[in-house]
Amino acid sequence: MLVCEVMSSPAVTFRPGDAVRQAIHALYDNHITAAPVLGDHGELVGMVSEIDLLCGEFASGASPKRVGDVMSRTLVTVAETTEAATLIDLMVHKRIKTVPVLRDVELVGIVTRRDLMAVLTRDRD
Numbered sequence: 001m002l003v004c005e006v007m008s009s010p011a012v013t014f015r016p017g018d019a020v021r022q023a024i025h026a027l028y029d030n031h032i033t034a035a036p037v038l039g040d041h042g043e044l045v046g047m048v049s050e051i052d053l054l055c056g057e058f059a060s061g062a063s064p065k066r067v068g069d070v071m072s073r074t075l076v077t078v079a080e081t082t083e084a085a086t087l088i089d090l091m092v093h094k095r096i097k098t099v100p101v102l103r104d105v106e107l108v109g110i111v112t113r114r115d116l117m118a119v120l121t122r123d124r125d
Contacts, residue, residue: 052070
């Protein structure tokens with residue numbers, strides 16, 4: 001099974017200049033734990049997760065105002081043609097829950113552990 005068969009598309013995305021509060025509401029309202037952050041030309045520049053937002057909001061001192069202030073810039077991505085088993089190994093070894101899916105440099109979707117669990121709930125003949 002390939003990543004393109006289990007990914008969610010389109011992905012909820014943010015821009016570095018988006019308000020942190022906007023990201024908090026979007027993650028919560030969409031029942032997701034992380035989302036890609038795109039640059040001016042649609043390129044992937046980061047990921048923002050619940051933990052990034054929680055740490056930003058509850059850190060001592062001034063709360064960050066923009067997604068770019070709290071996003072992670074270290075990215076782990078996969079191609080849409082990656083085998084799902086390879087993705088699972090990557091998620092386990094890197095201890096990540098959400099992985100952006102690229103076609104060359106274009107974001108085409110996202111895969112979460114929940115997406116992979118959904119595959120297991122399908123009837124098998």
